[in-house]
Amino acid sequence: MDYKAYKSYLSNIKINVRDRNSVHSKQVMSSTFSQSPSYFQVNINGESNQEVWITDDGDVREQKNIVTLNCPLKLGDLVIWKDKTWLCNHVDDMDIYHRGVILICYSTLKWLDDQGEIQETPFSFKSDTSSSFGIQEGRILMMPNERRQITVQKNNQTEKIKKNRRFIIDGRAWKTVGINRLIDGLINLTLEEQDLIPADNLDLSIADFMGNIADYQLRVLNVKDIVAIEENQTLQLNVELTNNSKVIEVYEQITYSVADETIISVSPTGLVSPLKKGTSKITISFRNISQTIQINVTSSTTNNYTAQIIGDDFIKYNMTKSFTCSFKDNGIDRQEKARFWLTETDSVTPTTLATLIEQDGQVCKIKANNKKGRVILHVENSTRLAYTTKAIEIKSLL
Known part of the structure; x- marks a missing residue:
């Protein structure tokens, strides 16, 4: 055997030994996993019954250590544990297991997006003082000069948050003065206190609410509430969707449902096809609004x-x-x-x-x-x- 082949042989032996040891260690850990007092089944990013170990991290009540065997952890993961939401802000991927640090989310951040729709995401506090003194449950720590640093999960909606976006937290108004998107999975926001204005909705904890909330309206332009078609005809529904009186084109999000599918069928684009004589209703929906029309299918007539x-x-x-x-x-x-x-x-x-x-x-x-x-x-x-x-x-x- 030449030198290169021998070196490769030794390398494969080492890899196989490491793999065997890794599998053995994982089997040992798995066998004792559920017997540990730190064992819990939690929800991670909407996936329930995820098996983890969760332990305290010293005296900091708002911070916990988390370990998983089969569920990789990522920065920004939201963990539901003991009916509370926690945000993963640190991860280490080991050969056998995955471990990380989760911070409690005492509240959620709410705002209106560009379409006027309410968005909401849990947030945790990120500050130098929190690591020394902790965050007492039921009380939110304020940083000097009336600023706060909070951390949210990085997703499609939070990526759109820009400077000067206002929020309501603890009944007070805050403006985004700094954004750090450099951390994978997380966004750090620096907020500065602002005066409340009449457009702020304290009950919903949403800033700049009045006049900006979405107001969707759905109309069928080419038919009335009741329309008759013959058995050999089709009908294309002309649907208009507006938001605050402005026409918007999101027709792929409009859905059609038929009460009696033996009478008529309707395509995803709103083309109605009769199947037999009778009456059925079509419900046209977008988000939480809908409109219903009645279709009467009549006998076909011969034109003379x-x-x-x-x-x-x-x-x-x-x-x-x-x-x-x-x-x-x-x-x-x-x-x-x-x-x-x-x-x-x-x-x-x-x-x-x-x-x-x-x-x-x-x-x-x-x-x-x-x-x-x-x-x-x-x-x-x-x-x-x-x-x-x-x-x-x-x-x-x-």
């Missing part, structure tokens, strides 16, 4: 459009006459805008015997020229489903 042109069969030279049309669907009048045009008797070639000088709604005016002949007046409705013609003679004055 007809058109008629009313007027004389002739026009004399250089004279003008009016013609009116009517449209019907299954014998029922349809007030639709008409389109008129003139051709020769082949129904294709434009005519020079008369001129269409005006058309409005379902009425047109035609002026004859001074040449004898016959023209064809055409008319159709806006959907082109109703169409007819009328032959008109152009006669001399004699």
Whole structure:
């Protein structure tokens, strides 16, 4: 065996021995883990029944040591232990176990985000004096010159906190004058006391509340509270979402639910498709607001459009006459805008015997020229489903 191969062999032996020792030690610890008086089942970041050891750290009541075997710890982890929230502000990853330090969170920080929605996160105190004297339960330690340093978990919402953001803590107003985001998982905020203003809500402990809280409104623009569609039709709901009267585009967060899914179905984009005759309701929701509409699915009908042109069969030279049309669907009048045009008797070639000088709604005016002949007046409705013609003679004055 050459030197390199022998060196690799020795290295593998050392690794295998260390791995075996690590596994053995972990097995020993695990077997005695639940027998320890420091053993607890806690909630970490929403995951319940996490097995940990928690021990006191000297006389500092607000600080504890925590050890886990199978659950890696991270800075900023929120631990729920004995109905209180603790923030992990120090971690050490060992070969066999994970250990860290957690600080108690006596309260939560509340604020309104850019959309006017309430955000909330637990916070712990971070100061030089707290490590010497501790934080007495039920009393919050104030730093000199009316400043406080607090620590919060780094997440999508706390990352958006900027300088001059105001908060309410202990019934007093505080402004952010310093932010440290350099620590993974944690954000340290330096707060300075401010005067309260009328917009502050002391009951909710939210600064700058009045006039900034979200006010979402949901409206369906193209239908009423009750709408009927036929079995062979679909209906696209046109939904508008506003916040403080300003239209916002978060349509992917709007949800649709159907009371009776055997009658209708609705897509995530609000397209309603009938399945059979009947009545069902659709509830359109966004956050904590909703609107309900009723959909009546009726039998499909066959359209039978007809058109008629009313007027004389002739026009004399250089004279003008009016013609009116009517449209019907299954014998029922349809007030639709008409389109008129003139051709020769082949129904294709434009005519020079008369001129269409005006058309409005379902009425047109035609002026004859001074040449004898016959023209064809055409008319159709806006959907082109109703169409007819009328032959008109152009006669001399004699």
